[in-house]
Amino acid sequence: MTLPAGIKDDFPLLDQKFCGHQLVYLDSANTSQKPQVVIDAMANYYQTSNANVHRGSYELAVKATDALEGARAKVAQFINADSPAEIVFTKNATEAMNLLARSWGQANLNANDAVVLSEMEHHANIVPWHMLHAEKGIELRWIPVDKSGHLDLSNLDCLLDGAKLLSVTAMSNVLGTLNPITELAKRAHQAGALMAIDASQYVPHVPTDIAALGADFMVFTGHKMLAPMGIGVLWARANLLEEMPPFLGGGEMILNVTKEGFTTNEIPWKFEAGTPMVGEAVGLGRAIDYLTDLGMANVRQHEVGLTAYALRTLTERYGDKITIQGPTEPAERGGVMSFLYGDVHPHDVAQVLDQKGIAVRAGHHCAKPLMDVLNLSSTTRASLYVYNNESDVDKLADALATIDDIFSF
């Protein structure tokens, strides 16, 4: 037992019934639930510290500003960034990736410049680049996914030849695959390209040391790591942020505005136009404290163990009837398990599971190019986090048996 036995009790939402059954929440790759301490921290901010930040001269405004900047410092420390100045708050990971494409991409990419993606990307790391392709004629290249659910790197040198950016997920939200980011960053740099990571499924689950990963940009989101919806992060090396043009224009992001023009604020505020999401930042800071107290190494160990148990249990009970996508080795993957159950449509699988109080996601998981490669239209996806345990997996396994009562033909 690497995490405290009573950890579920920290999450008030989990203590309720759906369809007459205790909720079994297996959709954390979609969004995570929040511990009471995060909910309390946000309430406390609004009860004691709320004012607009970086503006007021009174003490309350200083308190609010400290709350925001304190959260930024916690994020920087959590991912081992050099400085809080490298942490740009955004609405979510999608906005962070759009910021990267709009700001760095607009300034640095021209017609026929290549951006290398992988076939296992979430739409958030595809569509912003499609938009630059449409606007500027940049070229998109794709690292293929092999049958085992890993990236096929056999042609990587060719793909990186002349490329300006390699942008890849650190962990697939469909396959669970952990990608070799350190190696990819090294090879991108050797080819003269920069390296961006979509770490939305990684930072919440794996100890993250951005210095060791060696990337230049990283995006992730708060709501998948026990924090509220509405706050995400773009991390980038300070020298890159310094050179990047602003993203949104308005208050906060300026040093001076005249009728003739404006000058931009220092980083990271240069990229944070308008009143920021201070309460959400406080929630993210508290979630980081909570995860740090658990220990991210323990979180990872818990998930590897539970993923191994789930893969074993489902395979032993259902054999060939269940097809689980992605790597078979728990150490090579996270706790995201996309599967097919016989030829029953994933929506119908999810519907039957819902009747047992089990929450899973069915669909294409915002990764349609990957689904095309896998030749699937959708999958059912069960995903694990700190509050899940073997009993949750057992309930999933039990509930799958009831599908045959309806769809055995």
Add this chain to the structure above:
Amino acid sequence: MVGLEDLYREIILDHYRSPRNRGELAVPPARRVEGFNPLCGDEIILYVHVDDNNVIEDVAIGGQGCSISQSSASMMSVAIKGKTLEEARKLIIAFKGLMSIHETTIGGDGRESDIGIELDGSADNVKLGDLEALRGVVKFPIRIKCATLSWNTLAQALVEPTVA
């Protein structure tokens, strides 16, 4: 408590197991229209052959999806085959009426106005027959879009210019 038996009625599962009018038609004379549910990736490819007398002479259904979207499409194909365009439009209105209470509240996509079909009560007396079995879907609001996918696709096919 709402049970799954409200959703997975026997006749629905029968159409899912053995879909009617599955296949393709030659285009022209048939029209081919695709419908997608972007949330789940379900797709319907609908072929409708309307003859010179504005009668739906033949229907074929392609695509893939869950039990509700596929059975709804299958039942629809049976219901509209041999009907006039006017009768088919009334069936669409009646079926959408059966589903409409929730569809507009669950992120309704405003398709009714897009396709020029309004729920105006003109189809109040239309008999839905077997399609009534899909009534239970409204108890599962997320699945309403599965049930209406083929009907929205049909409505789209019928507002396109009449075959020359």
